[in-house]
Amino acid sequence: MSPKNILVLNCGSSSVKYELMDVDSSVILARGFVEKVGMEDAVINHHYIVEYGYNDIKLVRDISTHRVGIKMVIELLQDEEHGVINDINDVYGIGHRVVHGGEGYTDSAYIDDKVKNDIKHCIELAPLHNPHHLAGIDATEKLIPDHHQVAVFDTAFHQTMEEDTYMYALPYELYKKHGIRKYGFHGTSHKYVAQHAAQLLEKRLDDLKIISCHLGNGASACAISGGVSVDTSMGFTPLSGLMMGTRTGDFDPAVLLYLINKESLSLSEVSTLINRHSGLYGISGISRDFREIIKNADKGNKRAQLALDMFVARIKHYIGAYTAKMNGIDVLVFTAGIGENSPVLRRMVCENMDYLGIEVCEEANNSCDEGVISPENSGVKVMCVPTNEELLIARETARIIEGLNK
Numbered sequence: 253m254s255p256k257n258i259l260v261l262n263c264g265s266s267s268v269k270y271e272l273m274d275v276d277s278s279v280i281l282a283r284g285f286v287e288k289v290g291m292e293d294a295v296i297n298h299h300y301i302v303e304y305g306y307n308d309i310k311l312v313r314d315i316s317t318h319r320v321g322i323k324m325v326i327e328l329l330q331d332e333e334h335g336v337i338n339d340i341n342d343v344y345g346i347g348h349r350v351v352h353g354g355e356g357y358t359d360s361a362y363i364d365d366k367v368k369n370d371i372k373h374c375i376e377l378a379p380l381h382n383p384h385h386l387a388g389i390d391a392t393e394k395l396i397p398d399h400h401q402v403a404v405f406d407t408a409f410h411q412t413m414e415e416d417t418y419m420y421a422l423p424y425e426l427y428k429k430h431g432i433r434k435y436g437f438h439g440t441s442h443k444y445v446a447q448h449a450a451q452l453l454e455k456r457l458d459d460l461k462i463i464s465c466h467l468g469n470g471a472s473a474c475a476i477s478g479g480v481s482v483d484t485s486m487g488f489t490p491l492s493g494l495m496m497g498t499r500t501g502d503f504d505p506a507v508l509l510y511l512i513n514k515e516s517l518s519l520s521e522v523s524t525l526i527n528r529h530s531g532l533y534g535i536s537g538i539s540r541d542f543r544e545i546i547k548n549a550d551k552g553n554k555r556a557q558l559a560l561d562m563f564v565a566r567i568k569h570y571i572g573a574y575t576a577k578m579n580g581i582d583v584l585v586f587t588a589g590i591g592e593n594s595p596v597l598r599r600m601v602c603e604n605m606d607y608l609g610i611e612v613c614e615e616a617n618n619s620c621d622e623g624v625i626s627p628e629n630s631g632v633k634v635m636c637v638p639t640n641e642e643l644l645i646a647r648e649t650a651r652i653i654e655g656l657n658k
């Protein structure tokens with residue numbers, strides 16, 4: 253049987269991330285990152301499979317648009333020297349990461365004119381992401397029109413939340429008029445780690461109550477019961493919930509009214525304040541990078557220590573809330589840059605949680621790359637599970653395309 257190669261594309265404002273993988277074996281044939289799209293000295297970092305491992309090359313090219321960037325990626329994948337496929341027809345389908353699908357999409361979707369239109373409609377809700385995803389979809393369609401394309405939405409996994417969870421206590425008309433509600437993000441990651449945790453535990457996902465903590469520069473928690481999202485900490489935008497690298501997470505919105513009045517802040521200054529100057533960076537005054545926070549806290553820097561303590565406290569808060577919401581917890585998962593790599597953070601979060609049955613085994617926690625880090629007899633399985641959004645997007649893409657042929 254020929255390999256089922258899926259090309260995963262994630263188009264940002266000035267970047268294209270790509271990964272070509274055989275979805276059945278999960279083998280990555282190539283992956284890379286096109287940086288500085290729109291500039292003459294754009295860079296393609298290409299990582300590709302060779303006979304005994306992987307090779308890396310870096311190319312500097314004039315890449316004026318996403319279309320030019322994706323064309324180069326498609327050529328590079330078939331390149332005699334650095335390519336991994338003979339022909340573009342060796343690609344079974346293309347999966348696009350799309351941040352916002354609004355209320356309409358509870359699942360990934362085969363891309364046609366209606367889906368493109370719906371993604372366009374959601375530009376208002378995700379102005380920093382959806383326009384670039386759409387540019388990538390249009391470019392791919394023009395370059396390889398006979399290939400199937402699928403949109404995998406970050407919001408789709410959370411569309412199972414109940415009305416009493418996703419509504420804000422604002423006038424109801426604002427929900428009807430402007431779609432003001434909680435949508436949730438990082439859905440692809442939460443879904444992947446929940447599925448993978450169940451697999452590692454050899455349990456049925458349907459039987460588990462899981463709290464997934466995606467802790468990277470962006471951070472969110474998700475309560476997953478019976479395989480579906482019942483609540484998540486991000487909301488109308490990816491600003492709410494946990495404290496993040498440079499984002500506030502939850503705080504009293506009246507602070508903004510006060511500051512607008514006191515400091516005559518403009519809309520864009522408010523946006524910069526809460527999205528880029530806050531979080532770990534805003535509290536520590538040092539960095540958004542968690543490693544720097546730990547390093548400086550260890551050296552006795554009080555603001556770095558405060559940033560760390562606040563970050564941990566918010567995570568604990570959501571674990572408590574979601575345990576109550578699901579009337580229990582079977583599995584607590586840590587994922588993404590901080591969750592996967594920081595035993596210190598995992599230990600701090602799980603400290604004084606024995607009332608809920610949560611504890612970590614120091615040895616397992618310090619040495620774990622993937623798997624259970626709680627003691628054997630612990631009531632709750634605490635786990636470290638590296639996320640793999642590209643793999644989930646590839647699987648979703650293959651599933652949707654296969655569904656067409658049934």
Ligand code: AMP
Pocket residue numbers: 467468469470497540541542543544588589590593594
């Ligand atoms: P992500 O957005 O998932 O790439 O995660 C980025 C965050 O992970 C940054 O705050 C990094 O400092 C953090 N991170 C990456 N590696 C480590 C590590 N070994 N220990 C602690 N934090 C890490």
